[in-house]
Amino acid sequence: MAAPLLEIKDLVTVFHTSDGRLPAVDGVSLSIERGQTLGLVGESGCGKSVTAMSTLRLVSSPGRIESGSIMFTTEGESIDLVTTPEKQLRQVRGGRIGMIFQEPMTSLNPVFTIGNQIAEAVQLHRKVSRSEARSRALEMLHLVRLADPEQRLDAYPHQLSGGMRQRVMIAIALACEPDLIIADEPTTALDVTIQAQILELLDDLRSRLGTAILLITHDLGVVAETCDDVAVMYAGRIVEQASAVELFSRPLHPYTIGLLQARPNVDARDSGPLETIPGMVPPPQDFPSGCRFHPRCSHAREPQCNVEPPSLREVSPGHFVRCHFAEEINS
Amino acid sequence: MSEQNPQTDPPLLQVKGLETHFPIRKGLLRRQVGSVKAVDGVTFDIPRGKTLGLVGESGCGKTTVGRSLLRLVEPTGGEVLFDNHAVRKENARSLRSLRRRMQIVFQDPYGSLNPRMKIRSILEEGLILHRLGERSARLEQMEQALERTGLSPAVLERYPHEFSGGQRQRIAIARALVLKPEFLVLDEPVSALDVSIQAQVINLLKELKQELGLTYLFISHDLSVVEYLADNVAVMYLGQIVESAEAGQLCQQPLHPYTLALFSAVPSVEVKNRRQRIVLAGDVPSPSRPPAGCRFHPRCPLAETVCREVEPPQVDLAGHRFHCHVASRELERCGGDAAKTSVVMQAAITAATSDSTEPHSAVSQRMSLDHQ
Numbered sequence: 225m226a227a228p229l230l231e232i233k234d235l236v237t238v239f240h241t242s243d244g245r246l247p248a249v250d251g252v253s254l255s256i257e258r259g260q261t262l263g264l265v266g267e268s269g270c271g272k273s274v275t276a277m278s279t280l281r282l283v284s285s286p287g288r289i290e291s292g293s294i295m296f297t298t299e300g301e302s303i304d305l306v307t308t309p310e311k312q313l314r315q316v317r318g319g320r321i322g323m324i325f326q327e328p329m330t331s332l333n334p335v336f337t338i339g340n341q342i343a344e345a346v347q348l349h350r351k352v353s354r355s356e357a358r359s360r361a362l363e364m365l366h367l368v369r370l371a372d373p374e375q376r377l378d379a380y381p382h383q384l385s386g387g388m389r390q391r392v393m394i395a396i397a398l399a400c401e402p403d404l405i406i407a408d409e410p411t412t413a414l415d416v417t418i419q420a421q422i423l424e425l426l427d428d429l430r431s432r433l434g435t436a437i438l439l440i441t442h443d444l445g446v447v448a449e450t451c452d453d454v455a456v457m458y459a460g461r462i463v464e465q466a467s468a469v470e471l472f473s474r475p476l477h478p479y480t481i482g483l484l485q486a487r488p489n490v491d492a493r494d495s496g497p498l499e500t501i502p503g504m505v506p507p508p509q510d511f512p513s514g515c516r517f518h519p520r521c522s523h524a525r526e527p528q529c530n531v532e533p534p535s536l537r538e539v540s541p542g543h544f545v546r547c548h549f550a551e552e553i554n555s
Numbered sequence: 556m557s558e559q560n561p562q563t564d565p566p567l568l569q570v571k572g573l574e575t576h577f578p579i580r581k582g583l584l585r586r587q588v589g590s591v592k593a594v595d596g597v598t599f600d601i602p603r604g605k606t607l608g609l610v611g612e613s614g615c616g617k618t619t620v621g622r623s624l625l626r627l628v629e630p631t632g633g634e635v636l637f638d639n640h641a642v643r644k645e646n647a648r649s650l651r652s653l654r655r656r657m658q659i660v661f662q663d664p665y666g667s668l669n670p671r672m673k674i675r676s677i678l679e680e681g682l683i684l685h686r687l688g689e690r691s692a693r694l695e696q697m698e699q700a701l702e703r704t705g706l707s708p709a710v711l712e713r714y715p716h717e718f719s720g721g722q723r724q725r726i727a728i729a730r731a732l733v734l735k736p737e738f739l740v741l742d743e744p745v746s747a748l749d750v751s752i753q754a755q756v757i758n759l760l761k762e763l764k765q766e767l768g769l770t771y772l773f774i775s776h777d778l779s780v781v782e783y784l785a786d787n788v789a790v791m792y793l794g795q796i797v798e799s800a801e802a803g804q805l806c807q808q809p810l811h812p813y814t815l816a817l818f819s820a821v822p823s824v825e826v827k828n829r830r831q832r833i834v835l836a837g838d839v840p841s842p843s844r845p846p847a848g849c850r851f852h853p854r855c856p857l858a859e860t861v862c863r864e865v866e867p868p869q870v871d872l873a874g875h876r877f878h879c880h881v882a883s884r885e886l887e888r889c890g891g892d893a894a895k896t897s898v899v900m901q902a903a904i905t906a907a908t909s910d911s912t913e914p915h916s917a918v919s920q921r922m923s924l925d926h927q
């Protein structure tokens with residue numbers, strides 16, 4: 225079998241601060257096949273963004289990748305993004321791997337027109353003339369279905385709505401026909417009807433262009449609607465991983481189950497209070513011993529859970545769970 | 556709390572034709588060149604002990620409605636009756652006593668608490684302003700409010716930055732409760748919180764409402780939270796309410812195309828039936844130049860000529876109210892059956908939007924060709 229497009233193995237990213245060594249990402253393994261969408265989901269502070277930034281080696285100081293490998297394979301050639309020289313990595317970022325972030329306003333340059341910014345992204349990675357780059361930019365705006373693309377080419381970011389700016393970010397990310405897009409909370413700042421537009425657009429582009437997507441979100445609903453596979457993250461680790469169909473029809477980790485039950489809806493209205501997960505997500509300086517979820521877990525049992533860190537085990541084919549009692553919960 | 560008889564008691568809050576326009580000024584002389592019609596003719600009632608959920612996307616005017624009720628911004632038209640007091644006509648003094656009874660909790664648990672004040676001063680401020688009790692009585696009230704929100708009296712001596720988002724929101728709720736209000740405007744109180752923390756605060760709000768007999772205006776852009784908490788729901792678009800009904804009725808039989816689209820856009824975890832999503836085109840227009848006719852018509856998949864020209868009148872079907880030409884015609888065709896009409900509307904919108912994803916396929920084909 226061919227190597228996956230992206231294969232992260234045992235990634236450990238730490239921040240060295242006055243609080244000591246903080247392993248924000250602590251042994252994460254993920255893989256994405258060509259043309260697939262992988263959802264990385266969890267509450268804020270669990271390490272999603274640090275995972276994404278590590279993948280592009282953009283973790284800001286005092287953070288650094290301490291160990292692990294990130295194999296990226298295109299056209300039969302594999303490189304390890306952890307050790308690749310910076311010069312080669314710069315070609316990968318925005319070239320073979322595109323990026324989209326939550327707040328497009330901070331990633332777009334306010335003093336350049338959006339046409340210029342897309343053209344620049346194209347010229348950074350391709351030997352094309354200015355006018356070719358500009359017509360490519362226009363083509364990209366058509367592709368991401370921005371209204372009135374001809375006029376908008378000369379608009380500045382502040383003249384666009386949040387949804388339009390996110391389309392521009394997607395256009396920039398796609399300008400070099402990447403094999404992978406890393407999208408970190410791409411719709412979190414948007415209204416639901418605009419979110420629906422952007423998710424549909426991403427899904428449409430993926431199916432037509434074959435671009436794989438690493439979709440990072442805190443919203444399980446977004447994952448259920450767009451992803452092929454899902455990894456649930458908690459306190460720097462993957463706690464459950466499976467296909468979306470499997471994970472949502474048979475969640476096995478108590479944290480995943482808790483997140484799903486905490487979602488309010490009209491059907492839950494007359495059946496008493498919502499199920500809650502007590503307490504909150506611990507920061508790296510307070511990661512508990514044993515299973516990191518045990519202080520909040522309704523299944524936790526001593527002495528296993530508070531002492532022994534559970535490993536990520538394949539409980540049924542393709543369904544991985546990091547819980548001592550996954551089999552019990554399964555039955 | 557006294558027993559409430561919906562037949563005879565008037566609603567605690569009655570809002571009629573509420574209008575809040577903000578002037579747009581330009582130039583050296585700051586001449587008014589137009590106005591932002593943030594709230595433009597909003598009517599609703601909230602019976603005592605009930606929760607009205609106000610939903611809609613950002614910029615549609617939800618916060619301005621909430622602030623206008625308490626006159627934190629001055630409405631430019633309409634009527635607000637709180638327990639039969641005409642809020643807009645009250646003088647400064649009587650307004651102050653009304654404001655003790657009507658409190659507001661804001662979305663941002665980080666921005667809404669003064670970082671330089673101890674929790675004690677934050678909670679005590681309102682009690683002192685309203686001259687409620689001596690020092691020891693005030694302390695007792697503060698401790699009571701903290702206990703109700705699941706916090707210990709020890710927090711009084713601490714500062715906001717020492718607390719997590721969920722705890723800050725509890726403190727903000729305690730600050731409102733300390734004055735023993737009857738009515739709370741909750742403006743996106745859980746929107747900034749993670750799901751597990753959100754559920755804790757939602758349960759708290761529900762509990763408080765039951766125990767203290769509170770009446771809520773619950774503002775949110777998140778339909779699933781509103782569905783869960785509200786007795787009645789009103790959907791806002793561009794400064795107006797386009798549809799309102801009892802919560803279950805609105806969720807099961809939405810009639811307005813905007814409500815249908817909004818429901819359809821909420822991501823669900825039912826992965827087995829990835830639905831045909833209704834995807835609306837375009838963005839919400841500016842409230843300084845609302846479209847003529849039905850304000851939703853530029854984005855409405857079902858818009859007809861009449862929609863572009865005539866403002867749709869309100870249809871009231873036993874408390875299920877909406878403003879839509881097409882829905883009102885379909886309702887008539889279905890002999891006044893809301894359930895049937897809702898199905899018909901859903902089908903019509905799905906049909907009208909499902910073939911709209913194609914216009915640029917030529918471009919993408921070109922793109923995949925030069926890929927090879």
Ligand SMILES: Nc1ncnc2c1ncn2[C@@H]1O[C@H](COP(=O)(O)OP(=O)(O)O)[C@@H](O)[C@H]1O
Nearest residue numbers: 239248267268269270271272273274275507508
């Ligand atoms: N520059 C930094 N210095 C110290 N800690 C950091 C830094 N960036 C992130 N962290 C910590 O790493 C953890 C994971 O953060 P992040 O990946 O941003 O979470 P998520 O994206 O899942 O919300 C958090 O506890 C955060 O405080």
Ligand SMILES: Nc1ncnc2c1ncn2[C@@H]1O[C@H](COP(=O)(O)OP(=O)(O)O)[C@@H](O)[C@H]1O
Nearest residue numbers: 577591593612613614615616617618619620842
């Ligand atoms: N003080 C103000 N001055 C001018 N315009 C305002 C003011 N407050 C709100 N607006 C405008 O009124 C509209 C409604 O805003 P808001 O009530 O905050 O909406 P929502 O809470 O639904 O997001 C927006 O277009 C907003 O920009």
Ligand code: SF4
Nearest residue numbers: 515518521523547548
């Ligand atoms: S290992 Fe124990 S504490 Fe961790 S999730 Fe499973 S039951 Fe809960």
Ligand SMILES: [Mg+2]
Nearest residue numbers: 272273274408
């Ligand atoms: Mg993040």
Ligand SMILES: [Mg+2]
Nearest residue numbers: 617618619743
């Ligand atoms: Mg608001």
